[in-house]
Amino acid sequence: MRKKLVIGNWKLHGSLLENQALLNRLKQELHDIEGVDAAVCLPYVYLYQAQAALQDSTIAWGAQNVSQFTEGAYTSCISAQMVAEFGCTYTIVGHSERRALKLESNQVATKRLLNALHAGLTPIFCVGETLDERDGGMAELIVRNQMLNVVYGLDSQAFALAKKLNMVIAYEPVWAIGTGEHASPEQAQRMHAFIRMMIAERDREFSEQIRIVYGGSMAPQNAESLLSMPDIDGGLLGRAALVAEDFIDTCRIASHCWQQQRQLHAQAAAPAVIV
Numbered sequence: 082m083r084k085k086l087v088i089g090n091w092k093l094h095g096s097l098l099e100n101q102a103l104l105n106r107l108k109q110e111l112h113d114i115e116g117v118d119a120a121v122c123l124p125y126v127y128l129y130q131a132q133a134a135l136q137d138s139t140i141a142w143g144a145q146n147v148s149q150f151t152e153g154a155y156t157s158c159i160s161a162q163m164v165a166e167f168g169c170t171y172t173i174v175g176h177s178e179r180r181a182l183k184l185e186s187n188q189v190a191t192k193r194l195l196n197a198l199h200a201g202l203t204p205i206f207c208v209g210e211t212l213d214e215r216d217g218g219m220a221e222l223i224v225r226n227q228m229l230n231v232v233y234g235l236d237s238q239a240f241a242l243a244k245k246l247n248m249v250i251a252y253e254p255v256w257a258i259g260t261g262e263h264a265s266p267e268q269a270q271r272m273h274a275f276i277r278m279m280i281a282e283r284d285r286e287f288s289e290q291i292r293i294v295y296g297g298s299m300a301p302q303n304a305e306s307l308l309s310m311p312d313i314d315g316g317l318l319g320r321a322a323l324v325a326e327d328f329i330d331t332c333r334i335a336s337h338c339w340q341q342q343r344q345l346h347a348q349a350a351a352p353a354v355i356v
């Protein structure tokens with residue numbers, strides 16, 4: 082059964098002092114959480130601090146992006162290989178804030194994803210539609226287009242790496258990010274099932290294994306309804322990741338949902354008793 086995955090995206094927040102307090106709390110409170118992998122994605126300059134603070138913990142850490150280039154005269158770029166040197170497990174790729182701010186195309190996002198895979202990092206590949214696109218009935222078409230390179234564009238070697246490194250997909254409706262408004266559990270479940278079906282078109286086994294997490298104003302108040310859905314395998318949290326209690330509570334809710342789902346699986350798998 083897929084474990085839940087709860088990732089904090091710290092964005093452009095933090096200071097050495099604040100980070101240390103937050104990382105220490107997460108480490109203390111989440112060391113024995115069942116059925117949940119927890120991770121934080123921090124600004125590059127704090128990766129060394131995260132590595133020092135978390136290396137003897139169950140919490141993973143990662144970057145928020147990696148360059149589409151591997152080396153060369155690319156001022157301010159940070160390569161996947163550099164990020165990997167700091168013990169990172171994950172990197173976010175294709176976040177909508179990058180797509181909007183830097184006009185990142187699907188092609189560039191795919192290049193970053195490939196670099197992450199070749200550096201041994203697990204990419205968290207973000208997809209999601211804007212409000213206009215949803216209102217225009219185009220949500221699935223947009224997400225399908227964003228997913229195409231990942232599903233069909235990777236050659237068999239890269240796809241095998243994605244499988245081995247447990248690539249993650251984050252469904253993040255743009256209209257729900259940072260707005261306090263989240264997708265309904267039914268809306269999110271429908272899109273997650275759609276993404277899983279796309280992956281099954283290429284590899285059925287991987288479609289059962291891959292974790293598809295939801296992002297967009299997830300918080301303790303709405304986490305249970307979202308994380309109880311069968312295809313929602315966790316959350317990518319922005320604002321709620323900056324408050325220790327909110328992140329910890331969301332992880333606890335994820336654990337509770339995982340335990341309930343495990344029970345349902347066990348019941349479904351139990352042989353029928355004939356009387």
Ligand code: PEP
Nearest residue numbers: 258259296297298319320
């Ligand atoms: C995000 O930026 O990935 C995100 C989901 O942010 P928030 O939780 O604040 O909506």
